[in-house]
Amino acid sequence: MAPALSAIFVFFFIPVISAFVISFTDFDIYAIGNYSKFRFTGLDNYMKLFENPLFWKALKNTFFFVVVSGPLSIAVSLGAAILLNSKLVRLKGLFRLIYFMPVVTTLVAVSIVWRFIYHPEFGLLNYGLSFIGIDKIDWLGDPNWAMPSIIILSIWKNFGYNMIIFIAGLQNIPEELYEAAQIEGANGWQRFTKITLPMLAPTTIFITIITMIGYFQLFAEPYIMTQGGPLDSTLSIVLYMYQEGFRWWNMGYSSSIAFVLFVIILAGTLLQMWYQKRKEA
Amino acid sequence: MNGWRKQVNLRFRLVLAVGLALLPLLFISAGCSETKKDVTEITFWGMGSEGEKIQKLIPEFQKRNPGIRVKVQMVPWTAAQEKLISSFAADNTPDICQLGNTWVPQFVLLEALEPLEKYISKSKVVKPEFYFKGIWNTNEVEGKIHGIPWYIDTRIIYYRKDIFAKAGYNEPPKTWDELLDLSRKIVKLQNDPNKYAIYLPTNEWAPFVIFGLQNGSDLIKNNWTYGNFSGKEFLEAFQFLIRFHKERLTPMGVSQVTNVYQAFEQEFFAMYISGPWNIPEFKRWMKDSTGEKWGTAPLPGKNGYPGASLAGGSSLVMFKNSKNKEAAWKFVEFLSEKGTQLAFFRETNNLPAVVSAWDEPYFKNDKFIRAFYEQFQNVVATPKIPEWEQIVFAKLQQYAEYAARGTMTGEEAMKAMDKEVNIILEKRRWLLSEQ
Numbered sequence: 001m002a003p004a005l006s007a008i009f010v011f012f013f014i015p016v017i018s019a020f021v022i023s024f025t026d027f028d029i030y031a032i033g034n035y036s037k038f039r040f041t042g043l044d045n046y047m048k049l050f051e052n053p054l055f056w057k058a059l060k061n062t063f064f065f066v067v068v069s070g071p072l073s074i075a076v077s078l079g080a081a082i083l084l085n086s087k088l089v090r091l092k093g094l095f096r097l098i099y100f101m102p103v104v105t106t107l108v109a110v111s112i113v114w115r116f117i118y119h120p121e122f123g124l125l126n127y128g129l130s131f132i133g134i135d136k137i138d139w140l141g142d143p144n145w146a147m148p149s150i151i152i153l154s155i156w157k158n159f160g161y162n163m164i165i166f167i168a169g170l171q172n173i174p175e176e177l178y179e180a181a182q183i184e185g186a187n188g189w190q191r192f193t194k195i196t197l198p199m200l201a202p203t204t205i206f207i208t209i210i211t212m213i214g215y216f217q218l219f220a221e222p223y224i225m226t227q228g229g230p231l232d233s234t235l236s237i238v239l240y241m242y243q244e245g246f247r248w249w250n251m252g253y254s255s256s257i258a259f260v261l262f263v264i265i266l267a268g269t270l271l272q273m274w275y276q277k278r279k280e281a
Numbered sequence: 282m283n284g285w286r287k288q289v290n291l292r293f294r295l296v297l298a299v300g301l302a303l304l305p306l307l308f309i310s311a312g313c314s315e316t317k318k319d320v321t322e323i324t325f326w327g328m329g330s331e332g333e334k335i336q337k338l339i340p341e342f343q344k345r346n347p348g349i350r351v352k353v354q355m356v357p358w359t360a361a362q363e364k365l366i367s368s369f370a371a372d373n374t375p376d377i378c379q380l381g382n383t384w385v386p387q388f389v390l391l392e393a394l395e396p397l398e399k400y401i402s403k404s405k406v407v408k409p410e411f412y413f414k415g416i417w418n419t420n421e422v423e424g425k426i427h428g429i430p431w432y433i434d435t436r437i438i439y440y441r442k443d444i445f446a447k448a449g450y451n452e453p454p455k456t457w458d459e460l461l462d463l464s465r466k467i468v469k470l471q472n473d474p475n476k477y478a479i480y481l482p483t484n485e486w487a488p489f490v491i492f493g494l495q496n497g498s499d500l501i502k503n504n505w506t507y508g509n510f511s512g513k514e515f516l517e518a519f520q521f522l523i524r525f526h527k528e529r530l531t532p533m534g535v536s537q538v539t540n541v542y543q544a545f546e547q548e549f550f551a552m553y554i555s556g557p558w559n560i561p562e563f564k565r566w567m568k569d570s571t572g573e574k575w576g577t578a579p580l581p582g583k584n585g586y587p588g589a590s591l592a593g594g595s596s597l598v599m600f601k602n603s604k605n606k607e608a609a610w611k612f613v614e615f616l617s618e619k620g621t622q623l624a625f626f627r628e629t630n631n632l633p634a635v636v637s638a639w640d641e642p643y644f645k646n647d648k649f650i651r652a653f654y655e656q657f658q659n660v661v662a663t664p665k666i667p668e669w670e671q672i673v674f675a676k677l678q679q680y681a682e683y684a685a686r687g688t689m690t691g692e693e694a695m696k697a698m699d700k701e702v703n704i705i706l707e708k709r710r711w712l713l714s715e716q
Contacts, residue, residue, distance in 0.1 A: 029667050030371060030708060033391035037712065048704070119474075119539060141533075143686075229484070231682060246363060248671040 025257035032249065045256035055257070057232050058240040061147060065236065066215045069151045073215075074207060077159045081166030082196070096167070100160040107157070111224040114153050115140070140226055143233040150221050152235050157221075158214075162207050169203030170196070205276050209269055216265050237261050321608045322350045324375040326365075329358045331379060331595070334628040342615045349608045356398065362387075369393050377612060379431060379595045382419040387667040389422040395599040396425040396607065406614040411635050415592040415660035422665050428596030429613055430634035432625065434556045435590045435660050436487050436580065437652045439563060441551040443574050444470075453578035455586045457521060459491075464530040467551050467707065479552040480538065480545075481522060481531040483682040486673040487591055488554045491580065492518035494661050495588045501664045501672075501702070506710045508679070508702030511695040518583075519684070519691055526685035533685065542566035545575075545702040554580070556593065557632050560649050577652040579659075586683075592660035668705050676701050 025031075031038035049055050080099055084092055098254055102110065115122045118139035126136050139149040177195050186194065197204075219238040222228055226237035227245075237257065245254030327335050332355030339351050354375065356364055362384060363567060368374050369391055380388065403408055409417050412430050420428035440453055448466040450459075464478035481488055493500060498514035501507065509515060525531045531550070538544045545553060546566045560577075564570045571682050582588025597613050599606060615621055622633035623641060633639065644650055663669055680694040689697070 026708060028708060029366075030390065030712065033393070039711075048486060084408065132389065227484075231680065231686060231688065232679065243675065248668075248675065251364070 016018070019255045019258060020251050023067065023259055025252045027252040027255075029249040031251075038252075041252070045253050046260070048253065049256055050071060054235070055240065057233045058237050061233065061235055062216060062237045064147060064152075065151060065210060065218050069154060070208070070215050072151070073155045073159050074162060074204070074211060076155055077162035077207070078166055078200075080163045081170055082192075084163070085167055085170045085214055101165055103160040104159045105157075107220045107224060110157060111155075111221070115225065141230055143231040145250065146226055146230055146233045150218075151226060153225070154215075154218070154221050162211065165203060165207055166200070169200050171200045189259060205272070209272055210271070212268055213265055213277050216261065216268070298399050303363050313542065319348060319604045320350050321348060322352055323377065323603075323605050323609050323612060324352045324354060325612065326354050326378040328355050328356055328361050328376045328379055328381075328595070329547070331629060331631070332356060333710060334625070337628055338616070338621060338624060341621075342612060344616070344703055346608075346611060349611065351612060366391070368558045372602065374600040374602050376605055376609040377597055377599050380428060380598045382416075382428065382430070382592070382594055382596045383663060385420055385428050385596060385598065386422050386665040386669070389427050390667045392644070393600055393602075394427040395601050396427060397429065397599065398426055400610045400613075401426060401429075404610075404614060405693055407617050407667075410577075411617075411637065413592075413657045413660065415662065416594060416634060416657070419592045419594075419662040419665075420596050428598045429617060430556065431595050431597045431616060432622075432629075432631035433592075433594035433634045434558065434632060435593055435653060435656050435658065436491060436554050436556055436591065437554060437656050438578050438580055439545070439559065440576060441574065442572070442576050442577060444548060444551040453576070456469075456706060457583055460581045461521075461524070464525060464552070465528070468528075468530055471548070476532045477532050477550045479525060479554075480541065480550040481508045481525055481554070482538070483685050484678050485554075486677045486681070489519060489677060489681055490663060490673060491554070491588075491590055492522055492583075495580075495583045497584075501666070501706070502691060504713070505664045505666045506706055506713065508672070508699035508706070510702065511692070511699045515691060516695050519681075523681075523684045523691050557630070557650070557653055561630060564649075572648040573674075577649045579652050579656040587659055589661045590656050592662050594632075645687060666706075668709065671705060672702055676705075 006197040024040060024042060025038050026041050026044070027038045040204070081091060084095055084099075089095065116122070120126060120136050120138040120141065125139065129137070137145055139145050173196065177199070178191055180196060181191050217238050218236040219242065222236055222239050223242070226234045228239050238261070241254050241257040241261070244257065245252045290526050325335070326332070332353060336353055339353065342351060343349065365374070365378065365380075365388070369388075374393060385394070394666075401409070407429055413433065416433050420426055420430065439454060444467055445451070445453070445463070448463060448470050450463050450466075454460040454463050460479075467478040468476070469506045490500065493510075493515040496514045496518040498512060498518065499509055502509040502512070502516065510519070516660055526533065532538065538549065541553060542559075542562045543566060544550060545563065561576065567575050569575060579587030580590050597616060599609050599613070603609055616625070617635060619633075619638050622635050622638045625631060626633050626638070632650070638644075639654055644654065663673075676698055680689070683689045684691045684694040
């Protein structure tokens with residue numbers, strides 16, 4: 001225990017505690033050069049944060065992303081898992097591989113391809129849409145479409161991971177339940193809602209919490225695709241935190257963003273666990 | 282059992298003790314072998330392709346200075362600043378390094394850089410008068426020289442000669458009015474909603490700052506403690522550029538242009554304000570290296586031609602922590618010699634900082650580079666404060682976009698901008714008041 005604990009202490013608790021302390025100071029590039037050049041500013045960072053429209057915008061964008069992208073991505077994962085678990089599908093291994101590929105492909109490579117797909121003039125997506133009479137959309141350049149574009153990309157990129165977990169969950173459901181239900185005359189939809197979903201509940205809870213935590217930390221997609229633009233419509237909390245901390249070296253301010261995000265994620269997780277417990281009781 | 286364990290324990294401790302006792306010997310012997318050879322090793326950090334290409338110049342230096350070994354480390358541009366600041370925090374800086382000249386103030390502030398006056402005063406190779414004045418000036422922070430220009434750049438205008446001719450202009454625009462007039466004519470002439478006159482993306486702050494400087498703005502006032510972007514001079518310049526967006530003379534947003542060279546070739550726009558690094562690519566895409574269809578020209582001005590542009594480029598800096606400053610300076614001098622500068626230009630296409638290198642016939646005859654030479658006569662440094670990068674990259678580009686898209690008027694945008702700039706500069710005001 002002792003080595004593990006000391007490693008956690010050194011690499012986790014010390015940084016977290018110092019970040020917490022730093023969030024009450026104006027630690028910045030001046031202070032990196034000379035430690036005497038920082039001040040304890042109390043709650044100033046938090047006040048500045050709550051007064052900054054850019055922070056609220058980032059928060060709004062992040063919530064929008066979590067609320068829209070989270071359920072959608074779980075639904076897609078579940079759908080894909082059920083399809084791949086069906087007895088009718090052949091070449092399961094191949095499809096599982098194909099669906100899992102985006103998860104293990106580096107985002108930098110993916111984003112270059114997707115930037116071409118999203119290109120307003122020559123992009124594949126607009127080309128496809130033109131056949132059903134939809135006009136050109138400036139996917140990444142239009143403030144209204146940029147976030148949906150990021151959502152589509154990130155669902156495509158991430159659903160394979162949850163899909164694998166769902167497949168594992170599905171394989172744990174005993175076959176007898178379905179057979180019994182079939183004998184009783186339950187149709188496919190009834191079997192799905194009365195057997196598959198309840199039996200998957202623990203898996204779903206796990207996936208929901210993990211997905212929510214992951215999606216609140218949205219960073220790499222907008223960082224590479226849009227840098228937060230246009231008109232800050234894809235600026236996420238973590239991207240904002242990164243820019244303040246590691247681009248402009250406002251470590252104090254940036255730490256305060258980190259703790260606000262921490263509180264939000266903690267609240268979200270507790271809420272889900274409470275909801276689940278109430279349902280079980 | 283217990284006795285056995287004790288024995289092992291004892292033996293282990295013995296080995297450990299002997300090992301620890303011998304450890305210093307290792308270092309001493311390593312130290313000895315180095316002093317025997319009598320070689321000073323200096324480390325140099327180069328960014329991007331410069332870090333790679335500089336390797337070819339080093340054999341010549343080592344031939345002349347057998348006592349010095351240069352170790353080059355390549356750092357990618359995108360990670361350079363982070364890496365340098367963390368190396369500074371870890372007391373692990375190189376002896377010399379290449380630094381974008383707008384970064385010099387940040388590292389001066391960290392008290393990481395060695396002032397170079399005492400080396401310059403003794404040097405025959407490095408003298409202020411050997412350099413373009415505006416460029417040399419960027420290295421002077423808080424009254425002291427902290428860097429030696431290595432290679433230089435500035436922004437000029439790339440333009441399509443063929444389109445200009447069709448619009449009735451046989452020469453590039455020399456004033457703001459001509460620039461606007463020409464742009465309107467080009468858009469009218471092309472008569473195609475997918476063709477524009479000039480590319481002025483809001484995620485490039487340089488043109489906004491350049492036009493502000495041309496109009497006499499100080500950008501940041503009162504000893505660089507308060508933003509002056511809503512001041513008359515800057516606001517006027519800002520509104521002038523936003524007009525190009527409002528009149529659809531420049532494409533909206535940045536995603537429509539994934540490749541500026543291709544867009545330039547396809548007449549998507551006829552003018553682009555940018556730096557010398559683009560010459561080779563434009564040559565390639567235009568399939569024209571003689572300048573029939575396109576050219577470069579100094580920037581139009583508000584008061585006189587050419588108008589001011591930015592003093593850019595990279596400087597060589599020496600770190601305070603360096604233990605081999607004399608050797609490091611020798612390397613700086615070597616890189617500043619005319620011959621080395623020309624060799625470096627041939628490797629990298631980076632324009633030489635030393636003025637005498639520009640006497641070479643190559644620079645006199647090259648149609649595209651000549652415009653840069655003219656432009657270097659009128660280049661200006663941006664405010665030398667560590668907050669500058671955040672102010673232009675984060676704030677100016679953000680508010681330029683707001684104004685270009687019409688979510689704010691130009692005046693509202695610049696007022697909001699100044700408010701944020703003043704918050705950013707609060708720390709600087711406090712530090713100055715403490716002194």
